Amino acid sequence: MWWSTLTLALREIRRNLLRSSLTMLGIIIGVASVITMVTIGNGTTAKISAQIESLGSNMLILRPGQRFVRGSRGAAKPLELADAQALRQELPAIAAASGYNNKALTVVYGNNNWTTSVSGIENDYLTVRNWSLAAGRTMSESEQRAGAPVCLMGETLRRELFGYQNPLGETIRLGKIACQVIGVLASKGQSAMGSDQDDVVLMPLRAHWRLISGSQAISHIYLSAHEAAGTAKAKRDMQLLMRERRHISPSDEDDFSIIDMKEIARTMTGTTEVMTSLLGAVAAVSLVVGGIGIMNIMLVSVTERTREIGIRLAIGALERDVQRQFLVEAVVLSSVGGVIGILLALTTSSFLAGLLKVPLILDGGIILLAFLFSALVGVVFGYFPARKAARLDPIEALRHE
Helix, strand or coil: HHHHHHHHHHHHHHHHHHHHHHHHHHHHHHHHHHHHHHHHHHHHHHHHHHHHHHHHHHHEEEEEEECEEEEECCCCCCCCCCHHHHHHHHHHCCCEEEEEEEEEEEECCCCCEEEEEEEEEECCCHHCCCCCEEEEEEHHHHHHCCCCCCECCCCHHHHHHHCCCCCCEEEEEEEEEEEEEEEEECCCCCCCCEEEEECCCEEEHHHHHHHHHCCCCEEEEEEEEEECCCHHHHHHHHHHHHHHHCCCCCCCCCCEEEEHHHHHHHHHHHHHHHHHHHHHHHHHHHHHHHHHHCCCCCHHHHHHHHHHEEEEECCCCHHHHHHHHHHHHHHHHHHHHHHHHHHHHHHHHHHHHHCCCCCCCCHHHHHHHHHHHHHHHHHHHHHHHHHHCCCCCHHHHHHHH
């Protein structure tokens, strides 16, 4: 019974192929839109998470300044290298800490020059950032203490200045300062904010003080919390210690701020997840529009086939047989549209993922849900036309021209 009903439904759909195709268009677009939006949204979320993770594991950033005086930021006491040493030595929750200074300079090698970020760091900075070397070595303790003019360069700067040449042992000029290249950093790519992490020169913090900044203040302290302790505990401990070191009374606010990269990651991924859900919901509206289109065409079909329905009822077909036939036609239309929509979504998602440079993360649950929803649309919007067909008076139907 069901097989013959399905055969009849497919025959009717094939007989009006162009109209059937146009009827399915709303379902196709709806299913493809939902799957594509969710897939690209998931890929974007994964990319942002990976970019933030590339900044460093359990990373915290301490910087001076938080007070506001009459709506403007008040002057804050700068950070000192001793602060980084105290945080590293006195707080069990802290795994590594490094002072940090930064200045944009033009770097020159031979006839090539490139403006980049020149940062003074301690070796713990590489630990905090999870940054390994592609070639060469890190700065030795003696070079750190003496402020030796040695440096590590990022992949972007290496490519711009040296091309295919090996930079190790070569001397580059940072502004007016000569510096020997002892290592090349492994590539990290873009950060979540869109900046190129590989466009950088790292040198000993004391060398940066002596040769570039001319001051022993540091702009930031980069820290990494132990996995077992977590960033929340490390942040609380840091706040207490820094308030003590900076002699802040209990009634005063902090004159420093602590950035927790995990909190930023949660905020950014949470935002993209909400946007993905919102876009998926908007796209799902087109499924409902497609369902209305199916109902409209099925009502037209009932009118066109009134005489055929009358003949079937006159020779003994039951109401439920007629209702089943029209309902199956509606479900087949929406289901075929759902399958085509899935194929279109896979193609579109793959293209957009490559274009936007995000990972292609297919969600089997969403694909199945979109297909089932498309079939449900056929049932819901096909029921009324099917019911109308089944309730036709055979005599009146036979008189229909």
